[in-house]
Amino acid sequence: MFKRPHILVFLAPAVIVYTLVMILPLFGTLQLSLFRGEAFAGLDNFRTLFGDPRWSASFWNALGNNLWFFVVHMIVQNPIGIALAALLSSNRLRGAAFYRTAIFVPTVLSFVIVGFVWKLILSPIWGIAPGMLDAVGLKSLFQPWLGKEAYALTTLALISVWQFVGIPMMLIYAAMISIPEEVIEAAEMDGVTGWSQFWKVKLPLILPAIGIISILTFVGNFNAFDLIYVSQGALAGPNSATDILGTFMFRTFFGFQLQLGDPNMGATIASVMFAIILVGVSLYLFLVHRRLRRYQF
């Protein structure tokens, strides 16, 4: 490193920028969470957050909702992403490029547009969802999903899945087409074809990509805020049913309506979010990532 100073020179821009815009504010947040106004308070804010029945109820509600949001992504988005990638990489599909683009388009849309458009689609008054269900005789199935405590969060998670399913699809598709022909041919010589080929040959080889996607999903979901804020507002109704850590932190830090902002408690929640993400990523790196075997020639 020090024998070859040009390495430092090339690293410097990224390190400096990242330190200024990410690492310093992160430590600023951690510092803010240890103060009450101007006075040093130690871990008092954390005691309030976990010890006060009202604060902790809001916190666990937000964390639980966040976990559910993540679970829906893992069990819906990623399997669908893998299935789509498998279909796209099959040689018999025509127009693969069109499908690939069409499925990827929502990913590049602004979440404001996505939230607004889906709110309109699902609107019981102007929406096309009730009409479409009516056309196939299933009008009775229609519910104002975004306004029901039982369904609102799942609905939002599925909207998010619709928006982002293109990313796992693309990553896995890339992993699949990078599987060498020799491996596939060898499998076919041994009589492994179709489904069993997917399970026994392709899946083990795309596992690293699935691992990366899982961790990206985890970090993204625990930092999620925008879609909920756009479609349900900062109070994340109905009755906090869609409140996740991001909206909880936002309301606390910046205040809302008559509620005045509380930077210290807001920073406390942000620090806890950081800790959750850190633990999650560490577990993944130490327990999962090291065991993944990559195909090597």
Add this chain to the structure above:
Amino acid sequence: MKVRRLTACLLAASALTAPAFAEDVTLSIESWRNDDLPIWQEKIIPAFEAAHPGIKLTFNPSAPAEYNAVLNSKLDGGSAGDLITCRPFDASLQLFQKGQLADLSELKGMANFSDVAKSGWSTDDGKQTFCVPMASVIHGFIYNKQAFEELGLTPPKTVDEFFAVLDKVKESGKYIPMAMGTSDQWEAATMGYQNIGPNYWHGEDGRKALIAGKAKLTDPEFVAPLEQLAKWKPYLGDGFEAQTYPDSQNLFTLGRAAIYPAGSWEIGPFTPQIGGAFEMGAFPPPVPKEGDKCYISDHTDIGIGLNAASKHAEQAKVFLDWVASPEFAELYANALPGFFPLSNGEVKLENPLAQDFIGWRKNCESTIRSSYQILSRGTPNLENDMWAVSAGVINGTITPADGAKKLQDGLDSWYKPAN
């Protein structure tokens, strides 16, 4: 561009040649009402300057969402204008406590306002007032006159009549009885709970009893409005749980709903949207029993105060006295129908619907929203809780009694009445 430069030259030339009045003072006004800029420039400022030579005014609004932050930094940096448009309650109270707003208790014009009108800009004990009240918004119900005539209905006076009217509209099947959704939650609290509530908790009496700790949100008079809200559910139309505030506005202005639980600020925007398709009428929140005294939410919204650091305090007080006068009240109320003057003087309004709303002040007692003064200072925030509880009660996910208990428990957790 050329024209502008020419005007600038002409202006500069005229400034140099015209005999300058040595005593001319220019006062600048900070405000968040950027929508009202033309009204100030075309109506209010000329009227004042004509009557008070020697004082000039400039109106410098910023965007509503940024106003508090911009104003605080200007005040801290000493660059704020002489006159400050005041948000009600805690935001302005903080400025007064920091010594940035001057005490106006001695201003002559203050005599034109009732204690309720002044409460938005007074200390908790009501002894000092620091802004002149400018306007309030009144809650009630706007209805579609055409729909009422068609179905042979008259505006209801009591709660029973109110539900009878809703039943008739529902039976006809032609209109949604009431345009309101619970998706945004605040509609349910502001146009629901705070609209019908004062009739039950007797306006100021109930509100002050809450602040004094003599009444609780679990008392019958505070639970009763929640019980009435729970009965609104069948009249709100399909899928009201996912209906947003703009949805409700559109449903009513498109003529698809008969009644709209409202705030008077809708008068201005609704009139052009309806475009004469039908006439609007309004009735005050129905009273529980025939002959009961009626109360209306007449919520203080905008005031104007004096920057304590202003170099022209004398001239600014002249302007503030004028703002407190009936003349200003009439000007302002007619320029912005739906924002009502708070002064006790007689004010003639030209907009018939605005006349209806303000006419209720004659027979009904005014009060302000119960959660705004003092009670929303802590965490959990009472106002936010009211949103969730009012919406939940209408959705049927929480009972009125449990909702009231949640509100009171939240308040008890941080609020200790002074006595």
